[in-house]
Amino acid sequence: MAGRLAQRRARRAPEHLICTPPRAAQCPKCRAKVLVCHSYGEPVQLDAAHINRQGERIALIMGLGTYQWGDTRDEKCRRRNAGMIGREWPSTAWIHADHLCGWHWDKDYRDVRVQSAPLHYSGVAPPF
Numbered sequence: 001m002a003g004r005l006a007q008r009r010a011r012r013a014p015e016h017l018i019c020t021p022p023r024a025a026q027c028p029k030c031r032a033k034v035l036v037c038h039s040y041g042e043p044v045q046l047d048a049a050h051i052n053r054q055g056e057r058i059a060l061i062m063g064l065g066t067y068q069w070g071d072t073r074d075e076k077c078r079r080r081n082a083g084m085i086g087r088e089w090p091s092t093a094w095i096h097a098d099h100l101c102g103w104h105w106d107k108d109y110r111d112v113r114v115q116s117a118p119l120h121y122s123g124v125a126p127p128f
């Protein structure tokens, strides 16, 4: 019994590698609207624009990390790894890229589901 519990604890991520829901903020350098959160313990500053699959490709080519949040499981922000990127585009989550001062996402690279998607927010209004 104790062995099972120890195994379960070992599989969980350490508590210092937290993921938190994003909150609206302002970039201290360029004053752009951004989202700030922790992804696996790393503090991140995300561009507020929702990006689509093509936008994610551009972000990855530019060397920017991409992050997912807002799905029905929880609203925590998680960096997208190769496995997540290779899967089908998430229907119930938003994808954002790292904020890059001065960079503006063209409408062709933005996710247009904003008005119609049945995205899950537990009382937290999206900041965009």
Ligand SMILES: [Zn+2]
Pocket: 027, 028, 029, 030, 031, 032, 099, 100, 101, 102
């Ligand atoms: Zn900035």
